Amino acid sequence: MLKIKLIAPLCFAVLFIIALSACSENGSTPGTNGALDTDAAEKVYVAPGEYDEFYSFMSGGFSGQVTVYGLPSGRLFKIIPVFSQYPENGYGYTPETRPMLQTSYGEIPWDDAHHPELSQTNGVPDGRWLFINGNNTPRVARIDLSTFETEEIIEIPNSAGNHGSPFITMNTEYVVASTRFSVPIPQKDVPISSYKENFKGTLSFINVEQETGHMNLAFQILVPGFNYDLAHAGKGPSHGWAFFTSYNSEEANTLLEINASQNDKDFIAAVNWKLAEEYVKQGKGKEYKSEYYNNRYNNESHTAVAEKKEKVLILDPKDCPGLIYYLPTPKSPHGVDVDPSGEYIVAGGKLATVIPVHSFSKMIKAIEDKDFITEIYGIPVLKYESVIAGEVENPGLGPLHTEFDGNGFAYTSAFISSEVVKWKIGTWEVVDRIPSYYSIGHLMIPGGDSQKPFGKYLVSLNKITKDRYLPTGPELCQSAQLIDISGDKMKLLLDFPTIGEPHYAQAIPADLLMDKQKKIFELENNKHEYGVKSEKDARVERKGNEVHIYMTTTRTHFKPDNIEGVNVGDKVYFHITNLEQDWDIPHGFAVKGMRTAELLIMPGQTRTAIWEPQREGVYPFYCTDFCSALHQEMQGYIRISPRNSSTKISFN
Amino acid sequence: MNLHEKLSTRNSLIFGIGLALLAASYFFPIWTIDLNAPQYPEGMGLRIWADEIKGASEHDLNNLNKLNHYIGMKEIDPDDIPELKIIPYIILFMLLLGAAVLLTKSKKLLLVWNIVLIIFLLIGLYDFYMWEYEYGHNLNPNAPIKVPGMAYQPPLIGSKQLLNINAVSLPGIGGILIFFSLAASFLPFVLEYIKSKREKK
Secondary structure, three states: OHHHHHHHHHHHHHHHHHHHHHHHHHOOOOOOOOOOOOOHHHHHOOOOOOOOOEEEEEEOEOOOOEEEEEEOOOOEEEEEOOOOOEOOOOEOOOOOOHHHHEEOOEEOOOOOEEEEEEEEEOOEEEEEEEEEEEOOOOEEEEEEOOOOEEEEEEEOOOOOOOOEEEEEOOOOOEEEEEOOOOEEOOOOOOOHHHHHHHEEEEEEEEEEOOOOOOEEEEEEEEEEOOEEEEEEEOOHHHOOEEEEEEEOOOOOOOOHHHHOOOOOEEEEEEEEHHHHHHHHHOOOOEEEEEEEEEEEEEOOOOEEEEEEEEEEEEEOHHHOOOOEEEEEEEOOEEEEEEOOOOOEEEEEEOOOOEEEEEEHHHHHHHHHOOOEEEEEOOEEEEOHHHHEEEEEEOOOOOEEEEEEOOOOEEEEEEOOOOEEEEEEOOOOOEEEEEEOOOOEEEEEOOOOOOOOOOOOEEEEEEOOOOOOOOOOOOOOOEEEEEEEOOOOOOEEEEEEEEOOOOOOEEEEEHHHOHHHOOOOOOHHHOOOOOOOOOHHHOEEEEEOOEEEEEEEEEOOEEEOOEEEEEEOOOEEEEEEEEOOOOOOOOEEEEEOOOOOOOEEEOOOOEEEEEEOOOOOEEEEEEOOOOOOOOHHHOEEEEEEEOOOOOOOOEEO | OOOOOEOOHHHHHHHHHHHHHHHHHOOOOOEEEEEEEOOEEEEEEEEEOOOOEEEOOOOHHHHHHHHHOOOOOOOOOHHHOOHHHHHHHHHHHHHHHHHHHHHHOEHHHHHHHHHHHHHHHHHHHHHHHHHHHHHHHOOOOOOOOOOOOOOOOOOOOEEEEEOOEEEEEEEOHHHHHHHHHHHHHHHHHHHHHHHHHHHHO
16 A cells, blocks of 8 residues: 555656656747746846837727837837727817728727738838728728828728728739628629529729829729638739638528538639729729728818718629639638748648648649639639649648748748747748647738848747636736747746737837927917817807807917806817927817816827706816926816807916 | 238138128027936037027927926927017128128128127127026026925036936037137238248248
8 A cells, every 4th residue: 555655756756757858859848938937027127217129009909009118128108099089188089180080880899900001101001091990880090100100091882891901012003801791882782592592792902093092992892702812922922912711601591510621622712903903094993882980080180081982993803803812721821921022822721631822823823723623603613733832741730820030031820739830941840849828829020021021030920818817707808929030049028018909910120110200290280170270279169059269278278268158058169270390299188077087188189078968057178188387277167158148268 | 010001912802701601600509508317318408590599309498398398397389589689680780790801801800800800709609508597597486396405407518417318408409610710810910920020030
């Protein structure tokens, strides 16, 4: 008995040691590889007062916003409101910003933001704009990177689930978008079971004006009713082409997890958009009646205008030979990523056992040789063996997305096995792998989808955190993990939580953005309809039951700050211009009982709060943003008289 | 030294260069005041030109006035300072007088030019000091921030801590040019003095 008693713990001890050593070899035990690395802390430490190397823009996921983090510190700098109302500064609540959220369905206070994409020149991020998609009600937004504010949102008609978006061409000629759900186009009342007969997809090409960044829906391409998932534009030799993954080539309309997983291969659609331009010029496009909105914000009027558009040009591949080819790709592919040289097109076949890598030059040859296995709805399907450059074996389970370091390596996220897999372009050999905690979706290397990746770091964008942070009830944070890719072996450096689910992210060296930051809005350029340029012009005007208060703020008072002659039943407009012309001196505004968000007004900007007083009395308003030593004195009163009283408007 | 002699060509040239420097001073700030405070790591400042007062960067004057209202300092408005309208004429006068010196090549007139410029400079510095005194002491009694015994006069030259603000006052490029102009107008006398000493030996 004694022997057994001794042997059992001994066995356990031996087993434990074996397990430990095994783990430290492949580095799969949380924290053993990287986090305990003695120099990890040093590598992410950005001393107080010093700057990060990179700005990183992360999708806010279901928050609908974009978040700005510093790398390598993982510090959050800003939440940029995009598709969701933001009571913190009044975005989506004020008459100036509400038009940004206008759609053909009316005003929508939310969306699901997935993929940030930096504008590029010559295939390299240039720091002009950031684009991001709204997934639920298909839209694409453009953020100006000198103000870090959303300047434009365009709705995409004939689309449902704007997931494969917004991926840009080398010189930001186009932002491309594909519809995740196929739907009847144009929409009509049909049985869902008539899917194969009635449902179609679209691939959209949004043109970007180079001076202004203004987006215009140039054309859409009508495609078979698959689910179009993700996209990337070609570059270098493949410039002029764009690649879109699709799944559900089975065209199932119910229980997709089974019914859309039957075909051995689905497709990457290779679209020759330069040819599409030719077809548009030749008048091959058909005008469809399609209602959608294009909303633009102006930095001088400080106001957005929502413009309704009525029609869109649609190309049908049937009338446009050579416009699209299908590359067979195993098995419900998700991401499609083009390597820095522009030659290799990497698919993340999320149910596949290998990562297929297509060759652009082989594709062109196969097209020339008419090496087609079949046609689907008039679209030639190329022979897999003729276009494939190689397959990465043993890439982990559930490969989704691939980014590149510019040194000949690719990094693929594997969702199911929860890891990042590093492999060599050309030999297709896996050379390293590192676990992520947990369930990585996208991954991001600064410039990692461009022609010249900046490299150095990789960010793993994770769906699940489980035990990684202090628990916060049933809802836990999502997270990002910073990995050092400067050496042969990847090293985990840092975990940091994110706002909402971080789908994709982009990063750009700090010095490309720092110097172009706008510090103030020039007051003399303020063209707001109700803006005023000096305290002398501050006033109150009545128009029927509307009371317009032309108010100014400056350290440390409102002008006017005593207002009388307003009645219950009036609609009060506080049009507030911040007269400050000094950096980092916003003022805020809120009045007691106001049933809307507060205002944050940047220097030189005008914002409006609308208040419908319900009860008589005297109501205070105050500055909500600590502005200066006498911030607490920055306040005022508005007197509300009973309905229809004859108290004269007065103010000082 | 014989004041009745004419200026030599070399000395005329030296003085001519001095005049050019004086003319050039119009195109640069004569004096600078730079302010640093914890909340202004990038600094802010005033640039005092012959005919105007500007911020070191575009909105500095405006922002400085905003800060100064807390201590009750009068708003600095270039339109309130008549000197800014007079100084360009003084420079013009000195240039014309200098032209007369060059035409007549009169050493006497050069000496007069020297003395007049020195008088103007002394008056200018005194006047500048008085404006600084005025802004620093003549404070609104209703100011939010009152520190007993505290005045906010920036230094004429050098640096001084004023509450949270460190003020540094120095001649600007224009001021330095005027100084060199004065030096250039003295140089003929110095050179001649040296020469006469050598001859005596």
